Amino acid sequence: MNETPRPMRRNEIRAMNETLILQAAEKVFAEAGFGGATMQLIADVAGLPKANLHYYFATKEELYRRVVGNIFEIWLHAADSMDGAETPAEGIGAYIDAKMDISRRHPDGSKVWASEVMHGAPVIQDYLETTLRDWTAGRAALIQRWIDEGRMAPVDPQHLLYMLWATTQHYADFGHQIETLNGGKPLSEAQWNAAKASVKQIILRGIGVL
Amino acid sequence: MNETPRPMRRNEIRAMNETLILQAAEKVFAEAGFGGATMQLIADVAGLPKANLHYYFATKEELYRRVVGNIFEIWLHAADSMDGAETPAEGIGAYIDAKMDISRRHPDGSKVWASEVMHGAPVIQDYLETTLRDWTAGRAALIQRWIDEGRMAPVDPQHLLYMLWATTQHYADFGHQIETLNGGKPLSEAQWNAAKASVKQIILRGIGVL
DNA sequence: TCTCTTCCTGACCGTATGGTCAGATTGCAG
DNA sequence: CTGCAATCTGACCATACGGTCAGGAAGAGA
Structure with missing residues (x-):
């Protein structure tokens, strides 16, 4: 004692x-x-x-703001994996991996972020209009370059990004639903790998790089 | 007067x-x-x-329960479009259309549903464990049959369903983010059609039916 | 018309919440 | 050791919330 x-x-x-x-x-x-x-x-x-x-x-709001800011930083930095890539398949594959890892390791933060955006982003609207807008424009331009160079199928970069965000984030935000449909048990290590593989398989083939 | x-x-x-x-x-x-x-x-x-x-x-909870129940009904019935289909492309394409329409026409309901699941489904856990589980098993079996017949690429049906849910639901739940990235304006009729087309293009090609 | 049931609502109640504050405690610089 | 500033916290406050209720208003059936 x-x-x-x-x-x-x-x-x-x-x-x-x-x-x-x-x-x-x-x-x-x-x-x-x-x-x-x-x-x-x-x-x-x-x-x-x-x-x-x-x-x-x-105040409660100041605390909340800090929580949202933290997860936003993590979220944004996942894109670093996309930048140094040699090929579209490599870049987008790595981005999917990174975002799936975030969903797995920071499910609570992901939910807070989702909740904030869903309710109209009352406290981080400025982030959306500055940092996120710039970030998105940059990645969309990168994807468009890949398309112009004929290295992937011509898809709308913006909607591709939305699909990447939606699909990866889903495993955090709707984790409870997934868990329920998995017999009430959280996804195992192997199941997480299978999920990542499935997502990459469908999307990479969907943009014509598989 | x-x-x-x-x-x-x-x-x-x-x-x-x-x-x-x-x-x-x-x-x-x-x-x-x-x-x-x-x-x-x-x-x-x-x-x-x-x-x-x-x-x-x-009580507030009873009112909430009714709201969640209503949107769940709409959500489930969107699957009817998948059943009578002749081909996987037709069935899944129609399902995407139906779910995108729900996101567009019932954004509030979609958000309530998402919020409920995100917070651990405190009031509709029984739905998840019965109705939704049966529904999901049925559709997964249908997709698996298509795969076994060689009519689409071999993907994990469960994760394909998650991707469909995530991607379509994203346009409602994260509608505010999308709107912000769209210059602060809601998606126009044409933009909604482009979104639907993009989603279908990537996913249908991703499962090898395009 | 008269009676019964449904519908409506201002006023009220107990509780829980975000936030405050005075004063105790404790690390730290000189 | 001493004085100061940072840290800590039980007790407290004003407000807002979900929910109640008595009693009035208004359709429905005879």
Whole structure:
């Protein structure tokens, strides 16, 4: 029953508690939505008194904003895998892999993001209109270049991107449905690989690079 | 300023008000989520006093359950288009058309459904485990039959279904994102047709029937 | 017309929520 | 060791929420 006597540094305390709160918040927001989530529940999950949450994050909305921002960063960086690619098959295949991994490893964050967009993006509309718009334009141009060079079938780049987002994100957002249809059990390692293979197979053949 | 003097029949009153409330509820639940929606706001949108809502629907959860049930019916019936098909291309193409039309015509309902599943299906878990499971098994078997007959490429039927759901539903659930990336304007008639065509093109080629 | 049932609604209630604050505790610089 | 600033938290507050209810208004059947 001896307690760790080591005193904590100020920096450590702040970093640790912020992380603790953000993790708890992500989970609770994912499960209950912004409106359904309560600061009390987040505090309980984080193992801190509610008043302590308000010490680190002034309002519920500020905390929520941070959670959404975090997942948005992860989401955006998945595109790096698409850039260095030699071929369309390689680039888009890697992007699918990356986004499927996000769905698997950050299901809560994915749900929070989906929920935010679904409700009209009340707090991250500016992101959509700047960062995301630029990002999308860039990738659409890259895909269009591939098409112009005759390296893949002529499809609408925008709708291809939507399909990639939708399909990969589905495994996080509708994970509960998938789990139910899987006999109530989460997908196994092998099943995740099969899912990735299926998605890549259909889409890559669909754009004529298989 | 003359008011319509015709007295309303009992049946009419009930049917009209229930419809009015359900429509308002669908909209509000879609915009705010279950937790974020308030009976007061639904009442305002419906143009009725809040107490009147509780006369027709005892609790918020009962009202929500009805909204979810309604969209689930529509969602399930979209599969009828898949059944009478002569070829896989025809059947799956028609299913994509039907589900894209649902996304377009019932975006609010689609969002409510997505939100419900995303949050672990707290009120319609039984549907998932019975109706949806049977439905899915049936369609997967149909697709598998097509594959066995060599009429389409050998893909995992389950993951193909997920891709169909994800891609079509995306145009409703992430409609705000799509709208933002479309310069802030909703998709036009022509753009919706282009979207349908793109989705069908990629998927149908992806399963080797184009 | 009269009676019964359905429909309607303003006022009200208990509770839970987001947020505040004064004061205790604790790491840290000098 | 001392003083300061950062961290912590139980108690508290105003508000908004879901839901109730008594009593009035209005069709329906005789």
